[in-house]
Structure formats: C-alpha cells, structure tokens
Amino acid sequence: MDWKLEVVVVPVVDLDRAKHFYAEQVGFGLDHDTRLGEHGRVVQLTPRGSGCSIVLxxxxxxxxPGSLRGLQLVVDDVAAARAELAGRGVDVTEVRHLGGDGTWASGPGExxxxxxxxxxxEGNSWTVQERPAAS
Incomplete structure (x- = not known):
C-alpha cells in the first residue's frame, strides 16, 4: 500500500492575500477556490510538478497563522528557482549551503x-532544496 502526502494545510488569516502570494508570486497553480456555506472557504493550490497541494x-x-515551519520544495536548479521567485517579488534569500561546521554559508554546496x-x-516558512539531476 502506498502512503502519499497530498495536502498540507497552511494556516493564514487573509485568504485573498495568501492566494495572491502563492498563485501570482510563487507560481503555484490554483486548483480551486470554494465557498463552504456562509463562513467557510477553501483555496487549494499545487506547485508545478508536485503530487502534493496546499490548502488555505x-x-x-x-x-x-505563521506557525508552519520548514515546508520543503525540491527543484533541479535552485539558482533558477531563486531568480523566478525574486522576479515575481518574493523576498527570497541568496543560495546557501550547510557548511561542515553546521552553519549556513553563502553559495551552492555539493x-x-x-x-x-x-x-x-503570514510568516509560514519555506525551504527550496536543489537535488542532483538524474543520471
């Protein structure tokens, strides 16, 4: 039996602001924006190429809100991912790697x-990690 993680709930206060951030700035695809009765609403977005979505x-x-830490995306080219995010107005760090002494250092690593x-x-934090290209 496969166990697949398909949805992560991201806690936010302002749904419209979060929807704009994830769809327009980060570039996630908008799956749906559904009203549930008078006060409920669910917005689901999926990163390109991912089998897992987020729900606001x-x-x-x-x-x-803001308590979710360490959500991680994996990309083939972290420099290109950084350029895309920065170009869309996301405040993203420079490329870093974990040094042998356990501290973060500038630039790409192994x-x-x-x-x-x-x-x-809202303050929810994301990590984007580069994975080696398939051989």
Missing part, C-alpha cells in the same frame, strides 16, 4: 546541499 482555509481547523528560503505574508 477559513472555517476549517488549523494551527495559528549535491543535495544548496538551499533558498522564503516566508509567506
């Missing part, structure tokens, strides 16, 4: 050791 919601149980970081407007 009102009227659904969730953690405190395979699997190049990262960028950003936060959404």
């Amino acid at each position: 919601g009102a009227g659904i149980p969730q953690s405190a 395979p699997w050791n190049s990262f960028i970081f950003f936060e959404d407007p």
Whole structure:
C-alpha cells in the first residue's frame, strides 16, 4: 500500500492575500477556490510538478497563522528557482549551503546541499532544496 502526502494545510488569516502570494508570486497553480456555506472557504493550490497541494482555509481547523515551519520544495536548479521567485517579488534569500561546521554559508554546496528560503505574508516558512539531476 502506498502512503502519499497530498495536502498540507497552511494556516493564514487573509485568504485573498495568501492566494495572491502563492498563485501570482510563487507560481503555484490554483486548483480551486470554494465557498463552504456562509463562513467557510477553501483555496487549494499545487506547485508545478508536485503530487502534493496546499490548502488555505477559513472555517476549517488549523494551527495559528505563521506557525508552519520548514515546508520543503525540491527543484533541479535552485539558482533558477531563486531568480523566478525574486522576479515575481518574493523576498527570497541568496543560495546557501550547510557548511561542515553546521552553519549556513553563502553559495551552492555539493549535491543535495544548496538551499533558498522564503516566508509567506503570514510568516509560514519555506525551504527550496536543489537535488542532483538524474543520471
């Protein structure tokens, strides 16, 4: 039996601002924006090429806005991902790698050791990691 992670709930206060950030700035595809009764609403977005989506919601149980830490995306080219995010107005770090002494250093590292970081407007944090190209 496969166990697939398909949805992560991202806690936010302002659904419209978060929807704009993830769809227009980060570039996630908008799957749906659905009203649930008078006070409920669910917005689902999916990163390009991902089998896992995020859900932003009102009227659904969730953690405190900004409390989600360390969500991680994996890309083939972290420098290109950084350029795309920065070009869309996302406040994203420079490329970093984890040094041998356990601290972050500037620039790319060895395979699997190049990262960028950003936060959404609510303070939820994301990591983008470069993976080696398939041989």
